Amino acid sequence: MTDHNLKAGMTMQGAKLLELKPELTRSQTKLLFDKAQETALAFYASIPESEKLALSAAAWNICASRQDELEVARKENTDIAAITKKVSNFAFAAFPQEIISRLDKLQFTEPKLVTLKNEANQFLGEKWNKHDLHPIEIRASHHPVGHERHVSRLMFVCDADGEYKEFAMLSSRSGMLPIGTKAQASMEGIEPATANATIGLPGFEPVEITIRELKNFSGAGLVFNAEPVNLEFGTVPMTDKTVKIKIDALTLGELDSDSAQQLKEIDYLKNGNPLKLKLTSISETGDQAFVLGESPNGHLLKINKINFYDFSGQTFNDQDYRKLSIETECH
Structure with missing residues (x-):
């Protein structure tokens, strides 16, 4: 239907009937699911024990949609359907024990x-x-x-x-x-980070806009309750909050936001702090290239935008730990 743009109720003349097929029976459907399960288990069995956790993280990254991916796709007017079609069933089928091993304690303790x-x-x-x-x-x-x-x-x-x-x-x-x-x-209020504004100009229809990142500017702490305000549009320089990972004096890439949060929670996200990681290349494709870094205690950090910096095109498959460092404005 998609390939030929077919719609309900359409009529065609001169069409040729190529094939009629009965719908799948329940037993046929079960057979297909069993076959898919066998494929997932065979893939899992082929992975060396030392790489299972890293590849489970890579599989999850590939087959699960992320909110930030959707937002970037909307901004760049790219094909959102290609992202939303991702299905995480494979990760659950192939890596059940690896997923369970990460659930020994409640990880979402601060829902917003x-x-x-x-x-x-x-x-x-x-x-x-x-x-x-x-x-x-x-x-x-x-x-x-x-x-x-x-x-x-x-x-x-x-x-x-x-x-x-x-x-x-x-x-x-x-x-x-x-x-x-x-x-x-327990419930705790936080400073508003977003405001919705309705702009009304004489002779024009009202326009709804969203103003984000309030807490990063001079309006931090203000609470608006639909009262009239004057707005002025302009540009101001933004502080670079990117966390970069360095190998000696060279930049490897940018620390993923989730990984940065992990380091922040243990008060380790500070400029110059050393890291000891085994690096493994997971994706080498353009702006999606990234590596996973595994620490001696088994924690994984994701480092993005590898092809934007000094190690563009290089593949990592470390057998030993190497020394890296954090570069950030969070001192």
């Missing part, structure tokens, strides 16, 4: 909540004490098409009467807890 001012929030105006724990549950949205919270994960909070009531929506950009998760959580 959005749409707090939506009328569906049954705790509107609630003042939360960040030291108090509340029973919470993650549930699938029940809201209809067109609602701000349609097709989303929602956090329900247990009130003083023991009833779970709808609170907020989990941000699609932060770690996703499975539907049905129950936990004890």
